[in-house]
Amino acid sequence: MADDIRRWSEELARDPGSLAFLLLGEALRRQGDLKAAHRVAVHGLKRHPHHADAHDLLARICVDQGELDRAAEEWEMALRTAPEHPGALKGLAFICFQRQQFEEAEDYLRRASLGDAPDSGVRAALDTVRRSSTSIEPADVDAARDAAAGADPQYAFARILETEDRTALLLDGSGFVLAGAYLTPDGRDVAAEVGAQLSGVSDEANRATRHLGIGEWTSIVFEAEAAVVAMAPAPEGGLLLLAASAATPLGLLRRLLDRCTEQARRWMRWHGDGRSGTAAPGGRA
């Protein structure tokens, strides 16, 4: 990602009118550098004040900064330029959802689902909103926030992991990657390979603990030379994997594992049965 940021920064320096600011701002947002992302988005909007994607970008940054009113204004501006902009519709659905305005949220999501390429997340979000008209859980709000922010499955755990030497993967029962990512130090993406090797772990752990009569398994931790890796069962026979530097205290690892497991549950709830999610390998978590 650092290379991309450098490349897009150079492109913007060469051509300040370039739309590379959209990619740069999004990359900075995902990296958690919200101040820089905000600056890039605002500069971009000065040159492209009627670009819906630019307003969508700034809105997502505002959500991350906790400025929901400002985010709503930006998404409304995006809709004035592009009335069916999917990001803006999902974003406004999220804002309404958080304000418990379920009918409006449902309306925005229904419009988003009619677009040219509605994603599975929109359908699942619609279900959640319909369910939530009677009860709303904070976890649903978090998941809605990620979906509204256009959260790529690869970055599903980024908010929890915080540092680059940690990574998390959510695998389905067959070892396919549902969310998260695994990059080696040299930048190679090995999420799919790691997932394939761990296929069946959950099932074997279940069989071993059942045979011994020691209850449900809660975690598997293994120590390697360069990292410590923790795994926990995920919904629907899936597996959550968290890797951190070998120097990470085990207590901290356990806390991170708990938080990632909870995030995995939310992610799967928001993305339906998981199989509708993107089984894609990814970039850095």
Add this chain to the structure above:
Amino acid sequence: MSSPFQDMLASLMRLRGVAATMLVDEHEGMIIDSILQIGQDGSRVAALAASLHRKARLSSDAAGLGAVSFLQLEATGGRICAAGRDGMVLVVIAAPGANIGLVRVELLKAVRELP
């Protein structure tokens, strides 16, 4: 007849909370030697523990993390600990109250002494 591994397994069995110890062939999942309590059948657990260790090792290889030294499966009513070297895996079944820090140290020491 006593095997060359009995002393090593017996020393692990003496640790608090340890219910069984096994030396397992990682590839075949077969028990090479074991100390089990009366009524225990370790063969299935041995195969599953060896498989878990192999999967951890292969995933660690895939991620470029280097050799796996210690693995621990935690369940609500006990733990399975494993450490391996050169195709052999030492497995310990422990109760929830076991001193896992000590089990880990002794397991790693025992693995280093494997021929």
